[in-house]
Amino acid sequence: MALTREFKELVQRRVALDPAFGGALLRERIDTMLAGDIDTGKAILRDYVKATVGFEKLGEATGTPAKSLIRMLGPRSNPKARNLFGILLYLQQHAGVELHVAAGPR
Numbered sequence: 001m002a003l004t005r006e007f008k009e010l011v012q013r014r015v016a017l018d019p020a021f022g023g024a025l026l027r028e029r030i031d032t033m034l035a036g037d038i039d040t041g042k043a044i045l046r047d048y049v050k051a052t053v054g055f056e057k058l059g060e061a062t063g064t065p066a067k068s069l070i071r072m073l074g075p076r077s078n079p080k081a082r083n084l085f086g087i088l089l090y091l092q093q094h095a096g097v098e099l100h101v102a103a104g105p106r
Contacts (some may be wrong), residue, residue, distance in 0.1 A: 012051035022052060023097045030088070030099055039075060045087070046073040053094055061090045 015022040025048050033041030049058055049069070059066035064083065072079040092099055 008047055008050075011047050015048060015051035019095065022048065023095050026091060026095060026097065027099060030101075034101065042073045042077070042079075043075070046070075048091070049073070049087075053091070058087065058090060062086045 011025070015025060025044060029041050029044040029048060032044060049055060053061075055066040055069050058064075059069055062069070062083075064072075064086075069087070071077055072083060088099070
């Protein structure tokens with residue numbers, strides 16, 4: 001189900017106003033991708049970037065053009081792990097969070 005523009009804007013406003021919510025959204029994005037739902041994970045990450053640093057600043061920090069980042073996180077893309085981890089590293093530093101992967105119950 002596609003998200004409405006109003007909902008996406010609501011999420012962006014909430015992230016801008018509540019850094020803890022933004023950190024939780026970033027963690028959710030990682031969990032979603034690790035669970036195998038890459039498309040939803042990319043959509044969450046795209047919304048997170050829009051609500052926080054923006055694609056221009058992320059592009060400067062990662063050395064990747066903003067338009068390439070936008071395409072990379074689009075619904076039809078297949079980004080390389082190197083690019084995703086570079087994005088995640090910068091976003092963690094910017095948000096002041098450190099994410100870890102831990103084994104859990106199946």
